[in-house]
Amino acid sequence: AQTVTQSQPEMSVQEAETVTLSCTYDTSESDYYLFWYKQPPSRQMILVIRQEAYKQQNATENRFSVNFQKAAKSFSLKISDSQLGDAAMYFCAYRSAINTGTASKLTFGTGTRLQVTL
Amino acid sequence: EPEVTQTPSHQVTQMGQEVILRCVPISNHLYFYWYRQILGQKVEFLVSFYNNEISEKSEIFDDQFSVERPDGSNFTLKIRSTKLEDSAMYFCASSRSQYEQYFGPGTRLTVT
Numbered sequence: 001a002q003t004v005t006q007s008q009p010e011m012s013v014q015e016a017e018t019v020t021l022s023c024t025y026d027t028s029e030s031d032y033y034l035f036w037y038k039q040p041p042s043r044q045m046i047l048v049i050r051q052e053a054y055k056q057q058n059a060t061e062n063r064f065s066v067n068f069q070k071a072a073k074s075f076s077l078k079i080s081d082s083q084l085g086d087a088a089m090y091f092c093a094y095r096s097a098i099n100t101g102t103a104s105k106l107t108f109g110t111g112t113r114l115q116v117t118l
Numbered sequence: 119e120p121e122v123t124q125t126p127s128h129q130v131t132q133m134g135q136e137v138i139l140r141c142v143p144i145s146n147h148l149y150f151y152w153y154r155q156i157l158g159q160k161v162e163f164l165v166s167f168y169n170n171e172i173s174e175k176s177e178i179f180d181d182q183f184s185v186e187r188p189d190g191s192n193f194t195l196k197i198r199s200t201k202l203e204d205s206a207m208y209f210c211a212s213s214r215s216q217y218e219q220y221f222g223p224g225t226r227l228t229v230t
Contacts, residue, residue: 045221104174
């Protein structure tokens with residue numbers, strides 16, 4: 001079974017600064033997807049960024065980028081130019097890419113609460 | 119932009135009662151999911167659904183739970199006899215393919 005670990009329960013960053021959230025995972029599969037989801041106080045889960053394991057290039061979405069290290073099974077999220085609206089819980093998630101014609105579940109980490117200060 | 123919707127946003131029920139949580143997935147999506155999040159904890163997978171049948175279910179998804187897609191738009195989660203420990207946020211999600219899943223805003227279930 002796959003596991004996802006987020007070792008930072010809480011992080012804090014000043015507005016306009018950069019912060020990196022860590023995520024490691026364990027799997028025996030070679031093909032999979034990794035995601036970062038944001039959960040603001042409203043508790044809605046919002047997709048931030050996605051990475052396919054077969055791609056060596058790190059995914060980027062505006063101020064959000066990842067550092068994907070497949071051999072180390074590490075998938076960190078970097079938020080540049082942090083804004084007050086970035087304050088939320090961030091969850092790392094894993095999804096198998098094995099296509100069995102069925103719906104593959106997401107396995108989540110325990111989350112990192114990000115505070116953004118002035 | 120299309121989105122997943124869920125009703126109700128908050129449901130309060132007494133222990134032992136049946137509840138039905140409703141979801142309308144994004145219209146051209148084929149894969150449907152239910153997850154739950156107990157307050158302060160991580161999001162846990164309950165069940166996935168494709169081609170009108172359950173694809174996978176977790177250990178949490180016991181005989182008290184069932185899912186249904188009664189028509190072309192709704193996807194429901196039924197809990198037959200609620201327990202105090204069923205109190206949680208329940209999220210519906212849908213996806214078009216093997217890629218990202220889109221989540222609804224959640225239903226907060228409180229069992230008293």
